[in-house]
Amino acid sequence: MTELMLTVMVVLLLFGFPMKMPLISAAFIGFLIYFPNFSPQILVQQMIGGVKPSALVAVPMFILAADIITRGHSADRLIDVVMRFMGHIKGGLAISVTSACALFGAVCGSTQATVVAVGGAMRPRMLKSGYSDSFTIGLIVNAADLAYLIPPSIGMIIYGVVSGTSISQLFIAGIVPGLIIVAFFSAYCMWHAYRHDIPVLERSGWGERFDAVRRALWPMGFPLIIVGGIYGGVFSPTEAAAICVLYAVVLEALIFRSIRLRDLPDIALSTGAITSVVFILIAAGAAFSWTLSFAQVPQTIISSLGLNEAGPIMTLTAIILAFFIGCMFVDSIVVILILVPIFAPLIKSTGLDPVLVGVLITLQVAIGAATPPFGCNLFTAIAVFRRPFVDVVRGVPPFLLILLLTTGLVMAFPQIALFLPELAYR
Amino acid sequence: MEPRSVPFKLLGKVDGVISKIEVFILSWGVIAMAVNTIANVFGRYVFHQSIYFSEELNEFLIVIITFMGLGYATRKGIHIRMSAIYDALPQKLRKILMILITITTAAMMATLTWYAVEYVAKVASRGRVTPALQVPLYLTYIWVVIGLGLATLQYLLTALRNLNLSEEEIYVSYLEVDSYEDPETAAAVARFVEKEEETAK
């Protein structure tokens, strides 16, 4: 049964069927083989149940907030502030891209939006300063991953809901690994700038800096709401997301006046459409994983891979490898929906910390957004920068290596991810 | 891109009305979700009174957005899909593959619709109610049936539109010629283009 389910999935995936098809078809086939005498209406029950968890409300809310601010001025103001502080050091412009991605990532949970908001504004400036296009695009598509690691993160919300892990803890656990990536990327940018002798920008005066900080103060309220609100126990992640929407509306419509209130239904429509497309996958994924659990497939797969006796390190390595490879070829959300239920019993039995696993999985998912052949950041870059696929991919390898190094570090020293949540919750 | 001529004009009109309903549900559903969640926070902190049905309302909104958005997304051709092989095929084969994809997907959606009808009918006959508002549960589930049904219709229409192999365009929905795109990517790109145009003005 497992073989047939898998074959159908792979064939449908390869031939470009909408992603809900492989999931739901596999669930149906599994069901019909396993329960020839029952009505598959239970799959409908599971599909509805899959999207019911109220924690999922955070996804459309964060998308809506990000939609509102990418139309407005927040991103530009955040970019400006980092440039004022970083521009004059070697590789300063590239470092600014990294930092701006981190800052913007603290406002927004989508890597694609980050590519557009930061990359769109920064690429022309980097090219003008003498950075090669392959380095520039490589940096942008990879630094945008930070949007997934630094809260809020759509990937973490979905992992949290599917695996039953605290989204608040996941959010906080992603911060330090994200900052480590910022540090590594910045060091690499600096080295790159020395090697290619890229000129530095003029140092900004403290007056200009102060002014930039003042202008960026409003957008800096988002991380305060998200991290402060959740950390301090004021809000659930879902509520923090909704308050972000309110804040974004106040900011962009009332203070910056970059959008009009009557644009809101239109922005909400686009959010609704994205939500539906993502959530139908979660629904299909729930039906799929119900069939798997019922037939005890995870147990079978795990024992056939000999993972039953594997220690936590082996298990973690296997999980990371599976996610890394999966995310190379398939959309990250689909990978989470397929692989998390398969590994869930193993994670429980080896006693691995689900928060640690979640951070590492999120990291792989983020990396996957910029690894060929299937990567949402790559597609966004192709569309926005109007460059062919090969050009967009050319600059990726060094950044990919850094991200894999970070993965290794977090595996070797789990405290990198875990000390903040432990400080906060245990 | 506007198609040159639309066969079966009436279908196009029906489609237009359905589209308006879907647009309404999606946009106001998301706004309602935000308002509901924000109101609950304010209720808790400002008025020391949570909205007892807040979570239940969000559950309902999420279900209706997910399933009613299905038809809309199909109509707009936004789906997460892997198109590497598809894109590499010659035009004609691509069109045939598109017909195959839409027909198979329509068949799957129709099957789901059927079982959704069965399931929702059963929920209705068992008289289940929602925990907070105590309204009949099937009233919140009926949208699943409608959404899946509309998606079936959309895929069928798309298949129909593509059947004319002599025409070069490949339709991703009854009215739209486009390439399938990841929705978040599409939205992000749309924002970018919008902004560029604004700066150009």
Added chain:
Amino acid sequence: EDWKFAIEEIPGSIMDAYAQEFKKRIETKTDGDVTITIYPMGTLGTPTDTVEQATDGLIQFTNVSIGNLGTIVPESQIFLLPYLFPSDAKAVSNILSNSETIYGDLNQDFRKRGLEVLTMYSEGPQVWTTNKEIRNPDDFSNFKMRVMVSPILLETYKNMGASPTPLPFGEVFGALQLGAVDGQVNPVPTIEEMKFYEVTDYLIWAGEQELVTTVVAGTDWFETLSPDRQKLVRETMAGMSGFIDGVVSDFNQKRLDTIKSNKPEINLVVLSEEERNVFRARSEATASAYVDAAGSRGEELLKTLKTEIASTHQ
């Protein structure tokens, strides 16, 4: 033949102990003719999902807490009513495993929804964790008590003098920490697992409610069983009440010890019968919320069950 048994708790929990013991006994008694597969929390969906699956015969048994049955069998919410049971654990166990009202009358209401009540047991008393000492209804004034979303529970705490505040389970810890709510109610094992005691000062036993759980099977499936098999299932479960009571009291005691050793300064308050009587008197009115949900049938059931409890335990 493989029987599938879904529980709403994780491996290592009380329900898991119950399912494992049931599996062991059935597999031994049938010499392995029947095997049992246990599906822990979440693997087959929510508790209401697994109840539906049992009704449809996809799975054979499911053990769920009564709070999760309210939307399916409204009459079952009788066990959410405050001060329904006497204060003594033995008596509670005796009622839950032998009551004619439960296995006769109430089972009829389950059957109407395609379910068969096989057994009921308590996972222990519901305990309040609060930031102030509560000994009488006046202490409850301006007190935000977190409760599950249920009209009966809202009414319960309103009548006892508190301001009931429904909140999703995952948000309770944060809300207690921040003072968005002043207290919550759950059995000791949950209080320990979720660390609610870390953000509150008092553990209060008011004896108003027990966490009642039930094992149900789908009627359609159960009736396909031979009379021998039906008897086997019923007798095995009936024979397990002593076993599960031991597990429950051990489990509650161990978790309470953990709480005490992690937070020695926590105040443990057990209300006296006199103090309970004050709350008990104010709780009479709550019955109307149950009757709203379960109609005249509910009224009838409540009367029968109360009479039965009064006649056997006073």
